[in-house]
Amino acid sequence: MSEQNSAKDALSRRDFLKLLGAAGVALTFTPFVPWGKFMPNPSNASLERAQVILPDGTQANVKTFPKNHSEVITYPKTGDSVLDQEAFKKWQFIRLPEELGGDKDDVSAFRAYSMVCLHLWCLWKYWPQEGRKRGECPCHGSMYNPLNGKAFAGPASLQASPSNVLATLYFEADNDGNLWIKPAVWSVNENGVVGYGRFLKT
Ligand code: FES
Incomplete structure (x- = not known):
């Protein structure tokens, strides 16, 4: 492998690690995002x-x-x-x-x-x-x-x-x-959100 290629590989590995780090930080600071809203539930x-x-x-x-x-x-x-x-x-x-x-x-x-x-x-x-x-x-x-x-x-x-x-x-x-x-309502308090969950009714 040429030196130039190794340098490129090292760079892309570094970039990738940086990206992972940034994603980790983003997730750490967004624990309260209502992910359930973004689940691919059948909206129709x-x-x-x-x-x-x-x-x-x-x-x-x-x-x-x-x-x-x-x-x-x-x-x-x-x-x-x-x-x-x-x-x-x-x-x-x-x-x-x-x-x-x-x-x-x-x-x-x-x-x-x-x-x-x-x-x-x-x-x-x-x-x-x-x-x-x-x-x-x-x-x-x-x-x-x-x-x-x-x-x-x-x-x-x-x-x-x-x-x-x-x-x-x-x-x-x-x-x-x-x-x-019965017609479904995709909310955690009703039918629930597929792939995310539901609160049990007491
Ligand atoms: S996907 Fe891990 S237990 Fe079902």
Whole structure:
């Protein structure tokens, strides 16, 4: 390598380190920025309620959806198949196990939480197997309570509120038992902010 090239490399390394230092200082002095506002939440949530559409194209129904079972649902749907693949639109739609109220034939038996893990945004999923019955993130082991979406183990559980509780969706059922998603409000005090969190209602 020529001397000129080594000098250039050294310079770019120095510049890079300087840049890292500046970024660190900036973050140190901005701890109270409401980062949740900048998360890529779907801003085009419809003000209309939306059907809970399962991967097989049918609408979820309280009479037929199995207990202690989950499926991935998309919300809000744009109708564009590429945009609808975004992780920030993916939710674990869960019917609770019987002992947690999943045997009730109404909306109280159901939950939906954003699949974006609150730690570093890997996608977690619900594990129904005996002894588990919880959400688990494959990246660093965060675990989520299916009753309320709160992390109870792993790095996400160590994060300060609201970044230890997953964003959620709320439902209603029609007279035939078909499930609908109520229009979401992306705020930490309502449905929560995908990838950032939610304050648990007391
Ligand atoms: S991204 Fe889920 S535990 Fe780290």
